[in-house]
Amino acid sequence: MSLGKIISISAMRVELLLSDTSVKVRDIVKTSLDGKEWRFEIASIKGNTAVSIPFENVIGLRKGLDVERVDNGLNMEYSEKILGRVFNSFGDVIDGKEFESEGRKNVYERNMTIPEIETEGDILWTGIKVLDFFAPMQKGYKMGLLGGAGVGKTVLIKELIHNVYRWLKSNSVFIGIGERSREGKELLDEMLEGDLLDKMTITFGQMGENSMGRSKAIYAGLTQAEFLRDEKNQDVLLFIDNMYRFVQANSEISAELEQIPIDNGYPPTLLSDVASVEERINSTDKGSITSFQTVFIPADDYNDAAVHAITSHFDGQIVLDRKVAEKGIYPAVNVFRTTSKLIDPERIGQRHYDLVSQVLAYLSRYAELEEIVAVLGIEELSKEDFNIFYRSRKLRNYFTQPMFVAEQFTNIPGRFVKIQDVLDDVEAILQGKYDSTDEHRFSYIGNLYDYKKN
Amino acid sequence: MSKRVDEIIEQKLKAIKEEKNINSRGRVSGVNNYVLEIEGLDEAFYFEEVRIEEKATGYVSKITANRVYVALVRKTDDVYVGDSVFATGKEFCGHYSKNAIGHMVDMFGTECLMNSKFDDTMELKLEENPIPIIDRSKVSRPLATGITGIDMIYPVGKGQRQLIIGDKRSGKTQITMDTIVNQKGKDMLCIYVAVGKTKKEVKSTYLELLKRGAMEYTVILSAFNDEYPPVIRNTPFLAMSIARYYMLNEQKDVLVVIDDLKRHADVCREIGLLTGTVPGRDAYPSDIFYTHARMLENGCQHKDGGSVTVLPIIETKGGDITDYISSNVISITDGQIVLSGKNFEKGFKPAIDYGLSVSRLGGAVQTRDMKRVGAAVRRELLSYLEKCDVYELANADEMSPDLLRTMKNGKKIRENLKQNKYSPLLPEEMQNLFDGLVNLD
Numbered sequence A: 001m002s003l004g005k006i007i008s009i010s011a012m013r014v015e016l017l018l019s020d021t022s023v024k025v026r027d028i029v030k031t032s033l034d035g036k037e038w039r040f041e042i043a044s045i046k047g048n049t050a051v052s053i054p055f056e057n058v059i060g061l062r063k064g065l066d067v068e069r070v071d072n073g074l075n076m077e078y079s080e081k082i083l084g085r086v087f088n089s090f091g092d093v094i095d096g097k098e099f100e101s102e103g104r105k106n107v108y109e110r111n112m113t114i115p116e117i118e119t120e121g122d123i124l125w126t127g128i129k130v131l132d133f134f135a136p137m138q139k140g141y142k143m144g145l146l147g148g149a150g151v152g153k154t155v156l157i158k159e160l161i162h163n164v165y166r167w168l169k170s171n172s173v174f175i176g177i178g179e180r181s182r183e184g185k186e187l188l189d190e191m192l193e194g195d196l197l198d199k200m201t202i203t204f205g206q207m208g209e210n211s212m213g214r215s216k217a218i219y220a221g222l223t224q225a226e227f228l229r230d231e232k233n234q235d236v237l238l239f240i241d242n243m244y245r246f247v248q249a250n251s252e253i254s255a256e257l258e259q260i261p262i263d264n265g266y267p268p269t270l271l272s273d274v275a276s277v278e279e280r281i282n283s284t285d286k287g288s289i290t291s292f293q294t295v296f297i298p299a300d301d302y303n304d305a306a307v308h309a310i311t312s313h314f315d316g317q318i319v320l321d322r323k324v325a326e327k328g329i330y331p332a333v334n335v336f337r338t339t340s341k342l343i344d345p346e347r348i349g350q351r352h353y354d355l356v357s358q359v360l361a362y363l364s365r366y367a368e369l370e371e372i373v374a375v376l377g378i379e380e381l382s383k384e385d386f387n388i389f390y391r392s393r394k395l396r397n398y399f400t401q402p403m404f405v406a407e408q409f410t411n412i413p414g415r416f417v418k419i420q421d422v423l424d425d426v427e428a429i430l431q432g433k434y435d436s437t438d439e440h441r442f443s444y445i446g447n448l449y450d451y452k453k454n
Numbered sequence B: 001m002s003k004r005v006d007e008i009i010e011q012k013l014k015a016i017k018e019e020k021n022i023n024s025r026g027r028v029s030g031v032n033n034y035v036l037e038i039e040g041l042d043e044a045f046y047f048e049e050v051r052i053e054e055k056a057t058g059y060v061s062k063i064t065a066n067r068v069y070v071a072l073v074r075k076t077d078d079v080y081v082g083d084s085v086f087a088t089g090k091e092f093c094g095h096y097s098k099n100a101i102g103h104m105v106d107m108f109g110t111e112c113l114m115n116s117k118f119d120d121t122m123e124l125k126l127e128e129n130p131i132p133i134i135d136r137s138k139v140s141r142p143l144a145t146g147i148t149g150i151d152m153i154y155p156v157g158k159g160q161r162q163l164i165i166g167d168k169r170s171g172k173t174q175i176t177m178d179t180i181v182n183q184k185g186k187d188m189l190c191i192y193v194a195v196g197k198t199k200k201e202v203k204s205t206y207l208e209l210l211k212r213g214a215m216e217y218t219v220i221l222s223a224f225n226d227e228y229p230p231v232i233r234n235t236p237f238l239a240m241s242i243a244r245y246y247m248l249n250e251q252k253d254v255l256v257v258i259d260d261l262k263r264h265a266d267v268c269r270e271i272g273l274l275t276g277t278v279p280g281r282d283a284y285p286s287d288i289f290y291t292h293a294r295m296l297e298n299g300c301q302h303k304d305g306g307s308v309t310v311l312p313i314i315e316t317k318g319g320d321i322t323d324y325i326s327s328n329v330i331s332i333t334d335g336q337i338v339l340s341g342k343n344f345e346k347g348f349k350p351a352i353d354y355g356l357s358v359s360r361l362g363g364a365v366q367t368r369d370m371k372r373v374g375a376a377v378r379r380e381l382l383s384y385l386e387k388c389d390v391y392e393l394a395n396a397d398e399m400s401p402d403l404l405r406t407m408k409n410g411k412k413i414r415e416n417l418k419q420n421k422y423s424p425l426l427p428e429e430m431q432n433l434f435d436g437l438v439n440l441d
Helices: A130-134 A153-168 A181-193 A212-230 A245-258 A268-280 A304-309 A348-374 A383-400 A404-410 A420-430 A449-454 B002-017 B148-153 B170-180 B197-209 B231-249 B261-274 B289-295 B324-330 B342-345 B370-393 B400-418 B426-434
Strands: A002-010 A015-018 A028-033 A036-046 A049-054 A065-072 A074-076 A087-088 A104-106 A142-147 A173-176 A202-205 A234-239 A289-298 A314-318 B025-032 B033-038 B050-051 B056-063 B067-075 B084-090 B093-096 B122-126 B164-169 B189-197 B220-224 B255-258 B305-315 B335-338
Touching: A002 A028, A002 B342, A015 A036, A015 A289, A015 B033, A028 B400, A049 A212, A049 B002, A074 A212, A087 A212, A130 A314, A130 A348, A130 A420, A142 A153, A142 B050, A153 A181, A153 A234, A153 A289, A173 A181, A173 A212, A173 A245, A181 A202, A181 A404, A202 A212, A212 A234, A212 A268, A245 A268, A245 A304, A268 A304, A289 A304, A304 B231, A348 A383, A348 A420, A348 B033, A348 B370, A404 B370, A420 A449, B033 B084, B050 B067, B050 B426, B067 B231, B067 B255, B084 B197, B084 B255, B093 B231, B122 B231, B148 B289, B164 B324, B170 B189, B170 B197, B170 B255, B170 B335, B170 B370, B189 B231, B197 B220, B231 B255, B231 B261, B231 B305, B261 B305, B261 B324, B289 B324, B305 B324, B335 B342, B370 B400, B370 B426
Parallel strands: A087 A202, A142 A289, A142 A314, A173 A202, A173 A234, A234 A289, B164 B305, B164 B335, B189 B220, B189 B255, B255 B305
Antiparallel strands: A002 A015, A002 A065, A002 B056, A015 A049, A028 A036, A028 A065, A036 A049, A074 A104, B025 B033, B025 B084, B033 B067, B050 B056, B050 B084, B056 B067, B093 B122
């Protein structure tokens, strides 16, 4: 039955004249012409006209076409069938294999109440030295991986999938938002080759998709994570790459709706958009959702409004820095900006806590000394500063690590390092036990004990 | 007033007599640079090609309740308010002839040097749906540029998108020219896209490639500086469609050089501001990331064998690669070759900044030997460059033997990476350069 007619069209905005006023925001309507079908989501309504955002490109669309309603709004498969499969943002299967639905659910419905939210959890070690040492992770936490373009966010999230997912074999949801299709395909291939896809479900709204595709991937993926948590009572690992692209897609939609932007073109609804999805990522007494979310830093601007809106939801963050990457240090972590709520003597123990403080003190003195050395040379340093200078360089090299997923770049096999080893090694370096070892021997190794054996 | 109404009725009646379908007709009601406001055209569809009498061509860029907006791409005479407009009923497409290889052409199928149209052009849609993830395959075959600093340290594979970024006069275009020239005899089709370049620049590029015998397998697709901005905006999209055509229909390997995307972004900004879209960061349209992302996502290794490799170029100011457009494109491509004006001045040519350059595919697109040597060279070089800063003032006599060796070898490695233009090396020659300089275990 006709719901109305199309009266105006631009690249990402289609206006409708409604004949039926029972339409609400987020309803889905469709139209077709010459065998081609278009779907739109209603974004705003004023009197008897509605503005809608198209799912696909509007080339060929005409004024005057009738539109009709699609039942259920935007919905996603809500059954065990999601495991091992790949979806797009609109809940369609895109891995080219047969699919039979066992039940669908609207992607916007779930909201969490205070009583059902669980805040406790065990520590989750990732085997990546610099992460476990400076920003340890807890089950149920949200950890951000922040960085500008090309400093290694995606490699790090892939390493986390490798280490955490493979070792725990817990159910996982991967949501690709606005990232490269090539990387999406590589992730899929790696999971298939490693026979690891059976406990994972993937949703892609990659960067070639229009703003609608990139904006809705998160809702589709969250609905799957909620199914695993609420219906299957599972502890779920949630990987989101990249959360910033969700905000970016919303900016594009907002501009089409001619909303007045806040700075840098972000939509006025920036904070509420982010909150509406982040508040759904929580643990209950049935199961937990532990998430790793990458955040792109546009123009290397850490004070960006969107970045702040997202990071305010995190329990910890790992910040990747171009200045560190430039020196060939990977993962290129800026340890001064990297932190976690677990850095508390009551949670990780006094020893770990003290070592973190001491290393930070060393490294911050090192940054000052670097400038002094550049002007005066190393010979001018006092004995104490001399030790700090060399031990800091060794620590800095020690916190590099060969990654399993980056073996093709480094030609060095990846290493998983236990936190006890990290603490022992760091303590030994700080105490001067390795003062006579050359600094480059600390780069790209696992723990020092294994290394010495070779 | 009633006289005016009568006039309109008479006009419409006349039009009905002349033409079967009044709905595909309209008249110009406003002219704003190259954007026209049209009354009528009730049945026009989005992106439809329209004609303004015999004077101009454009496409439908926006349809509102009472007006249609048309972006002009070609004009032979002035357009006046009241001129009649008719819709052609077909989507606005680019024109391309398969005989264009070896020629400099534009998006309308014109041979620019002779100023004549090819008579066997086909129409290619400017944009199609993204290539599905499932149809893509691993990027793993190396594309030899012949430049040691690239093939060995930050390699490019077939199907990769690798950004070339740097200041004015740091050798950006030269790297792509070297790469195109080095494809001779390698069964690769090259498309060089000039985005808003001067006619002089494009002509000398053509002559240079001709001189080196590279035009045999190259198409220069140009949108000159003085074309209408919608033409400059759409030309790189046509280049991707051409590349995609060869990849999908003939399983060919295609290399596309886009020179450059900063200019393209500026053109998109101009069109956006002129048509009243809400400006985003630095006044660029909010969807500028998406514009470049969907263009560059056409670069891929297809599962059926063909590939599209893209080398977009971006010009920076003051060596800043973190501005908005640069960091956007860096986050789309599979890596970047950063060129430093400082290195260029010091004579380290190609002026690659080895610290800031990245290849996200790295060894995956190298042969086993190349990967082994390349990874070691990169490690030694970066460690040398970092130590250079710190130990610049240190006394060589007091250095540990380990450090001394790193410093000496690093210097030699850096010297060996120097290379003149158009002097490509074979992989074996590159590897031989580093014999005994790096530790290969």
